[in-house]
């Protein structure tokens with residue numbers, strides 16, 4: 001099973017964004033993780049379409065876009081236009097999740113659904129077969145640099161069981177507080193994709209930190 005490292009640009013230096021994008025291009029990272037926050041679904045605002053479009057002009061890897069916004073349906077085709085490859089919405093923000101997921105796929109993107117730390121895996125039972133990815137939040141969304149919630153391991157195991165039982169091909173991604181201290185255990189319980197923001201960008205040598213994370217999860 002492939003393992004993907006997805007550095008989160010939320011922790012990049014926005015004054016030197018092109019430099020940080022090139023660093024990721026030339027590293028062992030697999031995806032660009034792009035956090036969109038609207039100040040309504042989460043208590044923070046990050047960035048929107050013009051910035052994502054600018055990122056796409058330089059980024060040479062998969063664009064993994066994580067929407068922490070209400071009403072994502074309004075913007076699905078816009079996110080496709082600015083370069084999203086994977087588009088993940090929050091379960092808690094989508095009353096008509098089935099329709100939202102189908103729209104994302106019809107636009108030609110991979111569809112992901114994210115769960116907040118308190119949302120049980122069981123809510124995905126009737127949608128799991130339609131998903132390309134499930135993003136389990138291992139912190140409360142809104143900010144980088146928070147500590148990892150230990151209950152995440154249990155949720156990953158439950159999700160893994162649901163995926164096997166249903167025959168779904170969904171990848172499991174974990175986001176928040178990922179470091180070299182928990183990435184191996186996460187990988188062992190079944191995580192495929194690992195988002196890391198502060199741990200990468202606050203380190204002395206982000207390229208080496210990414211390589212180290214990748215080596216810890218790749219056989």
Ligand code: DX5
Pocket residue numbers: 008010011033035066139140141142143144145146175176177178195196197198199
């Ligand atoms: C949090 C975001 C994360 C964040 C992770 O709401 O979804 O992607 O950037 O940051 P770290 O790795 O610093 O916890």
Ligand code: ZN
Pocket residue numbers: 008033034035066175195
């Ligand atoms: Zn994220």
